[in-house]
Amino acid sequence: MKKIISALSASVLAVSALPVVTASAVNVTEENILSVSAETVSETLTVNETVIPAGAVAVTVNIADNSGFISTTTKLDLGAYDVIGNEKGIPVVITGDTTEGSLVTGIVNEGVGVFTTVGTEEDDTDGSLFTFYVNDNSVDTSDITVSDFETVDYIDILTSAISAYSLNNTAGYYKIGDVNNDGYVDAVDATITQMAIGKNDGKKISVTNANANLYYFFVETTVCAQSADANISGEITVADANDMSLYYACMSTHQDVDEAQQSYENQTDGGHCGEIKYYNGK
Ligand SMILES: [Ca+2]
Ligand SMILES: [Ca+2]
Secondary structure: EEEEHHHHHHHHHOOOOOOOOOOHOOOOOOOOOEEEEEOOOOOOOEEEEEEEOOOEEEEEEEOOOOOOOOEEEEEEOOOOOOOOOOOOOOOOOEEEOOOOOEEEEEEOOEEEEEEEEEEEEEEOOOOEEEEEEOOOOOHHHHHHHEEEEEEEEEHHHHHHHOOOOOOOOOOEEOOOOOOOOOOOOHHHHHHHHHHHHHHHHHHHHHHHHHHHHHHHHHHOOOOHHHHHOOOOOOOHHHHHHHHHHHHHHHHHHOHHHHHHHHHHHHOOOOOOOOOEEEEEOO
């Protein structure tokens, strides 16, 4: 994944009235400028089976000068805003017009929110990335700031495992959720899983079929299809990709690994991401 210029420094550049005459400005690339907008919910609505009351505020993160992505991870400083969650406390979040058809997942802990969108195709249009909801009815969007933004694109998928340290590729072990076997469960793994489902016309893939066609569905460093079956159901589905995003968001919003693990266990729906297993070749 690549680190992108922060929205803050870009906005500082934008307000400068001075003509650009210095050589140092030549290499400045203003891409992936994120902004936050807010709109009051006028009538009570139900989003993903959770009731959003009238008077709540829909907070949207938007992207301009989009460099192109398949998936994104956005870290937000939310201040004291109270994000509306489902019965498990997972933020209610929907995709935007640049992420239509993607999975979207978020986790909030101690004022820090991490939201991932996981798609199957690269998109470089500008518009909204995702929307979540807060209870306060007078949101000042300048209080919600983007602290980090990372993207996954095709190049990342192809190169993600090549240079990375691998925990698992000795002695046939694999980590559940670490599809590219680089030692980490993150948005790249969720993206590879979503793309595999896309290659199967959007339908679930049995682990047996996926192992028989491992490098068609996955990447050359994938140990076995079981690494993509996050909930050990015997099938690779959107739920598995979503669980990888959830695991990554939990790990990204907690300083303490044990707390992150507990957060994941409290909120996952049967997922086993992060567990080390032995692959017996079947
Ligand atoms: Ca990985
Ligand atoms: Ca599964």
